[in-house]
Amino acid sequence: MADSAPAKKTFTIGTRKSKLALLQTDLVQAALKEAYPDYEFKIFSKETAGDLNTTIALKDFTSKNLWTEELEELMIAGQVDFIVHSLKDVPTLLPATCTLGPMMPREDSRDVFVVKQGLPYKSLAELPAGSVVGTSSIRRTAQLARKYPHLKVLDIRGNIGTRLSKLDAEDSPYTCAILAAAGLLRLDLQDRITQYLDSKNSGMLYAVGQGALGIEIRKADTTLLDMLKKIGHQETTFACLAERSLLRTLEGGCSAPLGVESEWVAGKLRMRSVVVSVDGKQCAQVEVDGQVDSPESAEAFGVTVAKALVADGADKILEEIQQNKLTKESVAS
Numbered sequence: 001m002a003d004s005a006p007a008k009k010t011f012t013i014g015t016r017k018s019k020l021a022l023l024q025t026d027l028v029q030a031a032l033k034e035a036y037p038d039y040e041f042k043i044f045s046k047e048t049a050g051d052l053n054t055t056i057a058l059k060d061f062t063s064k065n066l067w068t069e070e071l072e073e074l075m076i077a078g079q080v081d082f083i084v085h086s087l088k089d090v091p092t093l094l095p096a097t098c099t100l101g102p103m104m105p106r107e108d109s110r111d112v113f114v115v116k117q118g119l120p121y122k123s124l125a126e127l128p129a130g131s132v133v134g135t136s137s138i139r140r141t142a143q144l145a146r147k148y149p150h151l152k153v154l155d156i157r158g159n160i161g162t163r164l165s166k167l168d169a170e171d172s173p174y175t176c177a178i179l180a181a182a183g184l185l186r187l188d189l190q191d192r193i194t195q196y197l198d199s200k201n202s203g204m205l206y207a208v209g210q211g212a213l214g215i216e217i218r219k220a221d222t223t224l225l226d227m228l229k230k231i232g233h234q235e236t237t238f239a240c241l242a243e244r245s246l247l248r249t250l251e252g253g254c255s256a257p258l259g260v261e262s263e264w265v266a267g268k269l270r271m272r273s274v275v276v277s278v279d280g281k282q283c284a285q286v287e288v289d290g291q292v293d294s295p296e297s298a299e300a301f302g303v304t305v306a307k308a309l310v311a312d313g314a315d316k317i318l319e320e321i322q323q324n325k326l327t328k329e330s331v332a333s
């Protein structure tokens with residue numbers, strides 16, 4: 001006799017061990033549990049090379065996949081069924097047997113200005129000349145150099161808690177830091193957000209995929225892919241696929257000083273995008289609207305935006321950066 005009751009299936013979710021990574025994984029686990037109450041979702045967490053190396057500047061690493069590679073190996077070997085990442089940290093090219101599933105609703109995708117505790121500044125624009133901005137991101141550094149050339153930029157490394165401690169330390173050199181809103185909001189640190197940054201108030205665009213979660217699965221796992229559709233959010237998925245296609249087309253990696261800002265306007269996807277030279281002196285920027293209603297049209301729209309950026313001079317800026325880092329990689333985010 002066949003058993004008609006479905007077997008209770010257990011899935012193992014892989015994640016990094018940081019507080020934010022675990023919180024994000026909890027969000028996915030909770031959504032899946034609600035959609036599939038009969039299934040069990042276990043969490044397997046692991047420290048990655050990216051977590052363990054906090055002293056070397058990120059831009060000096062040669063591997064692009066510090067945060068993802070080891071977990072992918074576990075998934076390919078079958079020890080975990082899927083991986084929850086910050087989408088921003090997921091390379092645009094995945095191993096051939098892996099793919100991203102539908103994405104859950106995106107958290108606020110903007111960068112934020114976080115002032116050092118006790119200082120009176122309320123916005124990036126009011127900082128006096130010589131103020132020191134903490135960031136290790138080439139994208140943030142380049143955009144700051146362009147819009148706020150009177151400010152200084154200083155590396156600030158570590159997870160979000162560490163960066164806030166470094167910022168607030170009494171003898172710290174920093175006036176402020178630029179961080180992603182999403183990380184602070186998820187960690188319940190919204191009190192630390194002094195100003196949300198966008199194209200209108202500061203000219204600061206965010207990183208491809210910022211604020212979204214990437215659920216990476218084995219390509220062959222169509223069961224899981226179907227399950228994830230139930231927790232996916234189409235507007236987020238299409239916007240993020242388009243952003244990733246743009247980045248992949250421009251650079252084939254995750255280290256371009258590329259900023260984006262995507263929004264849905266009257267059913268169309270509007271994408272603003274900028275590529276800035278690290279010294280802030282050259283800049284290509286575009287705003288394009290696209291009819292995006294499938295993963296394929298999202299990918300195609302990303303290519304369209306990339307072509308528009310190239311037509312505005314992005315290729316020259318990116319070539320120069322490539323020349324300067326033949327042996328080094330630059331940090332994402």
Ligand SMILES: NCc1[nH]cc(CCC(=O)O)c1CC(=O)O
Pocket residue numbers: 086087088089160178179180181182183209210211212332333
């Ligand atoms: N580069 C690190 C990183 N990767 C993901 C986040 C959190 C925000 C997100 O999910 O985009 C952060 C921190 C930051 O940039 O401030």
